[in-house]
Amino acid sequence: GQQLNQSPQSMFIQEGEDVSMNCTSSSIFNTWLWYKQDPGEGPVLLIALYKAGELTSNGRLTAQFGTTRKDSFLNISASIPSDVGIYFCAGQSRNFGNEKLTFGTGTRLTIIP
Amino acid sequence: GAGVSQSPSNKVTEKGKDVELRCDPISGHTALYWYRQRLGQGLEFLIYFQGNSAPDKSGLPSDRFSAERTGESVSTLTIQRTQQEDSAVYLCASSLDPGPKTGELFFGEGSRLTVL
Numbered sequence: 001g002q003q004l005n006q007s008p009q010s011m012f013i014q015e016g017e018d019v020s021m022n023c024t025s026s027s028i029f030n031t032w033l034w035y036k037q038d039p040g041e042g043p044v045l046l047i048a049l050y051k052a053g054e055l056t057s058n059g060r061l062t063a064q065f066g067t068t069r070k071d072s073f074l075n076i077s078a079s080i081p082s083d084v085g086i087y088f089c090a091g092q093s094r095n096f097g098n099e100k101l102t103f104g105t106g107t108r109l110t111i112i113p
Numbered sequence: 114g115a116g117v118s119q120s121p122s123n124k125v126t127e128k129g130k131d132v133e134l135r136c137d138p139i140s141g142h143t144a145l146y147w148y149r150q151r152l153g154q155g156l157e158f159l160i161y162f163q164g165n166s167a168p169d170k171s172g173l174p175s176d177r178f179s180a181e182r183t184g185e186s187v188s189t190l191t192i193q194r195t196q197q198e199d200s201a202v203y204l205c206a207s208s209l210d211p212g213p214k215t216g217e218l219f220f221g222e223g224s225r226l227t228v229l
Contacts, residue, residue, distance in 0.1 A: 006155075031216045042117070042204050042220025043156070088155065092216040099144060099208075100169045101216055103156040 006089055006104030013079055014112050021107040022073040023089030031092040032065045032072040033101070038085045046087075047074070076109075084111050115139070117221035119205050125227045126195055134190045134224045138207030145188050146218060147180060148204045156204065162188060195228045202226070 006023045013019060023032070031050055035043035047058050049065035049072060056063055062075045072089055089104040118137040126132050138145050147159040158172040162182045173179070177195075182188040192199055202225045206218035 033216050035218075040222070042206070042222055043218075044220070045217050048217055090216065099163070099216070100158060100161050101146065101218060102158060103148070105155040 004089060004091060004102055004104040006107055008107060009105065010108040010110070012110045012112050015079060015081060017079055019076040019079055019083070019109060020073060021087060021089075022071060023091075023104045024071045025091055026070075027093070028069040029091035029093055030069075032063070033090045033092070034061075034063050034072070034074045035088045035090060035103075036085050037088065037106075043088055079109075079111060081111055084109055117205055117207055117219050119203075119221035119224050121224055122222065123225045123227075125229065127229050128197060129194055131191065131193045132195055132226060134192075134203050134205075134226070136188045136190070136205030136207075136221060138186065138188070138205070139219055140186075142207035142209055142219070143185055144208045145182060146206045146208075147188070147190050148206070149174075149201045150204055150223070151201045159190070159203075192226075195226075197228050200226055200228045 004023055004025050033048045034046045036046050037043040046061055047056055047063040052065055052069045053067045054065040060077045064073055087107045090101050092101045120135045143164050145162040148156040149159055150156050160167055160180045161169045164185045165182050177193045180190045202223040204220055204223045206220040208218050
């Protein structure tokens with residue numbers, strides 16, 4: 001089955017630092033998405049990417065859909081305390097009739113006081 | 114309600130008992146997903162519904178797991194003869210009709226299952 005490798009697994013940063021994480025796949029996806037999960041809650045969509053090479057921003061977040069369609073990255077600039085949480089990439093193949101979304105293993109972001 | 118609603122939020126059961134977890138998706142969302150998240154782990158795909166049909170059941174771990182959806186709305190995930198390894202948070206999500214934005218999932222808060 002499809003495998004999504006996400007790195008790093010965890011990050012410890014100071015407030016104000018920039019953050020970068022990425023995701024690679026063994027197969028091609030039509031859509032890449034990035035979600036954030038806070039403790040005790042379900043994941044929430046941050047950014048969705050629909051075309052190879054697409055670069056999209058949402059406030060301090062920037063994500064790109066790799067040109068090979070097998071990878072994506074997420075950058076967070078000038079981190080703030082509310083950025084703490086677990087970030088998941090997700091890929092969707094959108095084979096006809098099957099819209100299954102496969103999630104990466106997650107990147108846990110911690111801000112050191 | 115405005116969001117995806119799941120019940121119960123917490124369930125503690127004894128090994129060997131059956132459990133049912135319920136999901137009420139956002140009104141009008143025809144796609145519905147179930148994922149399992151073990152403590153400190155990522156999201157493991159279980160099953161996906163388009164309307165009342167399940168095009169992909171490939172993630173169901175064993176025949177003890179089953180799910181159904183009725184009226185293109187409520188879905189129930191049933192785990193029979195629960196085992197301790199079934200302990201996890203079960204997350205439900207829904208999304209709009211087939212189209213380019215079907216990956217934009219809206220998640221519930223999950224049902225935390227603990228099997229003693």
